[in-house]
Amino acid sequence: MNTVHSGAYCEPCCIKDGHEIEIHHVSYRQKEHYQCEMHFHEVQELIFFEQVEGTFYYHQGETTLRPFDVVYTPAMETHDFDLTNDAKSWYIVQFPKTLFETEQFSGLSTLFEVGMHLRIPDAYQAQLLQIIRWAHESFNSDKYHAKSIALLNLALVILKEHGEVKNAQVPRILSSRSLNAKIKPVMEIFRKQSSVVLSLEEAAKKCHLSPSYFSRVFKSIFRFSYSEYVVRHRLYHAARMLGQSRVSITHLSYDLNFSNPSHFIAQFKKQYGCTPNRYRKAIMTKYAKNEA
Template sequence: MSYIHSIDLRELPLYFAYQRSSYEAEHYPGTFHAHQGIEILYIHQGKGTLILEQKSYELSAGILCIFQPYQLHHVQVEISPDMPFIRSIVHFEPHAYEAYFEKWPSLHAFFKQMHTSKLAQPCIYNAGEHELLLNLLRDWNETLPRLSRNEYFEEISLFLLAFLRILKQLWERQTTRTTTVAARNMHHAERILEWLELHYKEPLRLEDMASELHLSPYHLSHLFKDCTGSSISDYITAKKTQQAILLLTATRLSISRIGEEIGITSCSYFCKLFKSQTGITPHQYRKQFQQKIYPQRL
């Protein structure tokens, strides 16, 4: 079974997770995957390997990783009860916040570089030494649940301005200003993932998908399998499952409505598919999550 962190950033302007912890390998098996928008991963505790564009990077506490839109990557981590993997995630759609950065030319140029240019490397080392970064993540985790609907988007924008300003300082401390900035070209597999991001809720029609991407169905299937280690249908199943997990933990939508949100109209089939991927039903998953997060209320 595989888990893919994914969310529809057209509906949710920012996905934020603070010190998310995994204590067993089966809860974070890892797979080649990609995401809509920019994902920034900060590692509080744990170690492993990042594989991106056929290069490997050693991961450990204090490292910050930047994943660009639809950029294939694979995070492999060593997990045990004595050595958990603890990370924070900031994931957003850059185009939704473009206007907020335009008033700050230097920061805007860096913002554009992060999602449109080919980066020299995806990791910033020793980020854990930057106390402002750690304080900002902690404070935002405390602020986010208290935001009203009216101030939500504005406060997110202010958070991202502060976050990117710190990120820019860390990036410039590690890289030289003489580094050549080139446009980033998308791999065929990334274009497939971009298509799946828009259509994963729909019934899979390989011929239609291949036609839109100007590939033969055979080439499309084998290319995706070679690049990700997963079939397209398995990838969609994993993506639906993870999207369902996000909705189960972040909303109060009913189980049947969550099934509909990920493109499954039969509630019984949704529950069966979810259990085949996680080992428990959607209701059990939500109940376990609530017991872990809000034990005093239960």
Template structure:
């Protein structure tokens, strides 16, 4: 069995900017096998309990809990109740938010936690945190607007999703997990680093050295490294590794490529180095990861 990248739903060949539906599960077991897609995804529990594999481990969520799934991150979901259950699903392409922001490269910094496996940010936000906020109402408003399709509903849906996105960013910031961009100095550094972030996303399969990428930002190698650590709270090498491991994870569940072929395609210098890094980050070897997500998790 192979799990491929999920295709974007289209109308007349044009990808939908957002998709929302109620996922209803009858009984206990796998709701959806391991997969990934280009959408940022939000789940909001409605009935009974589920577990999701996300960010290297399994997490439980239930009624009133919210789950945040970054774009292109491998995930699978299991129902834990014999009665099944249900949860709301909202997916949106990054450009739905990007187009609503001012046209500066700082946008990439705000979106970064939603585009990569950023482990500093909380991806499961519990009901106890959310119940006195606007989030439950905004989730319901997205679904109401999409169902009724009154004149201008697309604008309303985009605004509601934008409000959810903003609440999440501010929640992370309040809890000390947001990227550092809240001072003029940090904002300027973030703008300078944006070309490096984009370059790594597009060229992770190539040899990448901080001193070379620093030139894209108009910085010296030492200043670039210090600035990168200051803004992203990780080294440039750690960021490159994180992007490469995320791409490797996708290939493991969507292809029959060997571990060596995946290592080479993702820019790792050797198979042994790839396996060592993968096991350190994912708590399982690449082959164990592949086997786990080609077979339903025992219940």
């Protein structure tokens, strides 16, 4: 999927059943609205930037992004981006951790145990990006994705041999693993459920924390209050489901525990800048062009 957005979101894609990998291309025009928030995935994620200027927030702290940089985030690690209004584009690659357990990738697993920001020497930038472009083309055309996985392996070898790990410039308390550990029971619930219905008090109790302390820890990690993030989490899954299924807007709104379809549509438009129906049409149009 080559995605150009009129309403921005932090790519809510996931690995489809039967797939070992997902590769998508994302691009935004100059001054086109882009929005991301602190989030995590169930899978490993690599982002290969083409054009970019901004900041990457992750467990180790924060770093400044430049064109051709690569960022890696392991499963369940929170991360975020704050990007400028300039034109921007990247390839996003997601795959399960079990890929590192295969013979083909086993020699690379030690490098990719923690989140990283890698800078690529000039001599290898075009080569690495071309490999990822080929992997993306293969992903879109090859039903079994064997070629795209082989190309990903080659890209990771280049990263291991030539990538320079950029140290975090500003350590942040929200990046601390110890803080994430404190609310891990609730993070697991968010990971497994598309709609979390726990009250703040119930969520705090599951983590054996007082509501006030839980609230402070949660906001320090996700940069939103617990109640705000509950809604954003539902909308994130709504965007994913709109792009991957034909479920009706009405059913989706009730499945995700919105009070009614009108409330869901209003919240979705506030978050993504367009109605759910318009969002789905844009995604389906991109899929159709991709398959043409």
